[in-house]
Amino acid sequence: MNWKRMVQVMVVVAALMMAASFPIAAQVPSAGAPGIPANSVSTRPVGDTSAIAKEAQGWLADLIKINTSNPPGNEQIAAMYIAGIMAKDGIKAEILDLTPGRSALVARLRSAAVAEPSKALLLVAHMDTVPVDKSKWSVDPFGAVIKDGYLYGRGAIDDKGMLAANLAVFIELKRSMARLNRDVIFLATADEETSGDASIRMLIAKHWEKLAAGFAINEGGNVFLKNGKVEYIGVQADEKVAYNIAVVARGTSGHASQPTKDNPVIHLAAAVAKIGNYSAPVHFTSIVRRYFEGLAPLEDDEIGKWMRSMDTADRGEHAQRVISDASPLWNAMLRNTIAPTVVTAGVANNVIPAEARANLNVRLLPGDPIAAVMNDLNKLVNDPQVKLELQPSAGLAAPSSSLESEFYKLIAKIVSQEFGGAPALPFQSTWLTDSAQLRLHQVQALGLVPFPLTQDDLKRMHGDDERIPLAAFDKGVDVLAKIVTEFATAH
Numbered sequence: 001m002n003w004k005r006m007v008q009v010m011v012v013v014a015a016l017m018m019a020a021s022f023p024i025a026a027q028v029p030s031a032g033a034p035g036i037p038a039n040s041v042s043t044r045p046v047g048d049t050s051a052i053a054k055e056a057q058g059w060l061a062d063l064i065k066i067n068t069s070n071p072p073g074n075e076q077i078a079a080m081y082i083a084g085i086m087a088k089d090g091i092k093a094e095i096l097d098l099t100p101g102r103s104a105l106v107a108r109l110r111s112a113a114v115a116e117p118s119k120a121l122l123l124v125a126h127m128d129t130v131p132v133d134k135s136k137w138s139v140d141p142f143g144a145v146i147k148d149g150y151l152y153g154r155g156a157i158d159d160k161g162m163l164a165a166n167l168a169v170f171i172e173l174k175r176s177m178a179r180l181n182r183d184v185i186f187l188a189t190a191d192e193e194t195s196g197d198a199s200i201r202m203l204i205a206k207h208w209e210k211l212a213a214g215f216a217i218n219e220g221g222n223v224f225l226k227n228g229k230v231e232y233i234g235v236q237a238d239e240k241v242a243y244n245i246a247v248v249a250r251g252t253s254g255h256a257s258q259p260t261k262d263n264p265v266i267h268l269a270a271a272v273a274k275i276g277n278y279s280a281p282v283h284f285t286s287i288v289r290r291y292f293e294g295l296a297p298l299e300d301d302e303i304g305k306w307m308r309s310m311d312t313a314d315r316g317e318h319a320q321r322v323i324s325d326a327s328p329l330w331n332a333m334l335r336n337t338i339a340p341t342v343v344t345a346g347v348a349n350n351v352i353p354a355e356a357r358a359n360l361n362v363r364l365l366p367g368d369p370i371a372a373v374m375n376d377l378n379k380l381v382n383d384p385q386v387k388l389e390l391q392p393s394a395g396l397a398a399p400s401s402s403l404e405s406e407f408y409k410l411i412a413k414i415v416s417q418e419f420g421g422a423p424a425l426p427f428q429s430t431w432l433t434d435s436a437q438l439r440l441h442q443v444q445a446l447g448l449v450p451f452p453l454t455q456d457d458l459k460r461m462h463g464d465d466e467r468i469p470l471a472a473f474d475k476g477v478d479v480l481a482k483i484v485t486e487f488a489t490a491h
C-alpha cells in the first residue's frame with residue numbers, strides 16, 4: 001500500500017471508529033418480534049447479550065458503509081476497521097495482506113500458552129460482498145439505513161451480519177474473561193464471492209499456521225422463518241461443487257443475405273435449448289436424505305407425502321418431480337444442475353459468425369464426477385458442429401463435516417432449544433462457501449447464519465434491498481454466544 005492510500009484509508013477508518021462509539025438507537029426490542037423467541041436465561045460466562053448486540057448493530061452499520069463490493073473488494077479497509085474495534089478491548093488482530101488493497105484478518109483468544117490447533121474453534125465470515133445495481137435499490141446500498149426495524153445495506157446478511165455477530169461474541173468472550181478450554185480464532189476472509197487471488201485458498205496457502213483449527217462456524221446454513229415461526233434450522237455440513245463448461249458451435253462465416261444451415265448461432269441455440277430442458281437424474285447424498293426425512297413432517301400433508309415417497313420404487317419418479325417443481329432449492333439439492341449463463345456470438349447484424357459460445361454453470365453433488373456430466377451432455381447435444389469444453393476454474397470437492405460429532409450435536413441441540421423446539425436438519429448448500437477449503441484441511445466446518453430469516457429476506461442476498469431485521473440480528477448474536485460459550489469455555 002502506498003502512503004497516500006494509507007492516509008486515505010486511515011481517515012476513513014478513523015471516521016468510522018468515531019461513529020462506532022455511538023451505537024445506533026435501538027429501533028426494536030431484541031426479542032419478542034414475530035416468530036423470534038425471547039432469549040433464554042443466559043449461560044455462563046457470557047451472560048445477557050442484549051448490550052453487546054446493540055453495540056454490534058453499530059459495527060454492522062459501519063461495515064456496510066465500507067464498500068467492499070467484489071470486484072475490486074478493498075477488504076483491507078474493513079480489516080483495519082475490525083482491528084480498531086478489537087484494539088479498544090485489548091485484542092491484537094493481525095492483518096494479513098494478500099494482494100494490493102486486499103487483506104484477511106485473524107485474531108486469537110488463547111486457552112493456554114501453547115496452542116493446540118486440532119481443538120481450536122474458528123469463527124469465520126467474509127468481508128467482501130457482491131456488487132449492487134444501485135438503480136434497483138430503494139435506499140442507498142452503502143448507507144446502512146434503518147427502516148421499520150430493518151437495517152438495509154449490501155452485506156447486511158451476506159456476510160457482514162455474520163461478521164458483526166462473530167465480532168460481538170469474540171469481544172464478549174474477552175470482556176467476560178471466560179476461561180477457555182480451546183483457542184477461539186476470529187477470521188475475516190477476503191474475496192469469497194469470486195474465489196480469486198485474495199481468497200481463503202491463498203490465505204491457507206500462505207498463513208495456515210495462523211488459522212489452523214479443528215472446528216469452524218461459517219455461513220452456509222440458515223434459520224428458516226415461515227408463517228411467523230422458525231420452521232427448521234439448516235446446519236450446513238457439505239456443499240455442491242461448481243464447474244463451468246463452454247459450449248462452442250463452429251461453422252462457416254458469410255453474408256447474412258444468403259443463410260446457411262451450418263450457421264453456428266442456430267446450432268448453439270439448439271444445443272442450449274436441449275440442455276435447458278434436461279434434468280439430471282436424482283441422486284441422494286446421505287445429508288440430503290436426512291434433510292428430507294426431517295423436513296417431511298414439517299411441511300403440509302401433500303408435500304410431506306411426496307417427500308416421503310421420493311425414494312420408493314413405484315411412486316419415486318413422480319414424487320421427485322413434484323418436489324423438484326415445488327422449489328428450485330429442493331430441485332438443486334436432489335441432482336446435478338446445469339444453468340446456461342452467458343451467450344456470445346456475432347460481430348455485425350449482416351454477418352453470419354464463424355463461432356457462437358455459451359457458458360454453462362454446473363453445480364455437482366459432492367462426490368459426482370464431472371466427466372460423467374460431460375459425457376451425458378455430449379450425448380444429449382449430439383451435434384458434430386458443437387463441442388463442450390470444460391473450463392479450468394473448477395471448484396473443490398471436499399469431504400463433508402460429520403453429523404455424528406459432538407460439535408454438530410451441540411449446535412443442533414442449542415439452536416433447537418433457542419428457536420422454540422424447531423428441529424435442526426443437516427443441510428447441503430447448493431452454493432459455495434469458504435468451508436470447502438477448510439474441510440479439505442480436516443476442519444469440521446459447519447455453516448449456520450444464526451439469524452431467523454424469511455424466504456423474502458433470504459432472496460435479497462445477492463439481490464436488491466438486502467436487509468436484516470435488527471431483532472433477528474440480536475437473536476443471532478445471542479444464539480451464537482450460547483454455542484461458542486458451551487463449546488469453548490470451561491464450566
Ligand SMILES: [Zn+2]
Binds near residue numbers: 126158159192219
Ligand atoms: Zn456469503
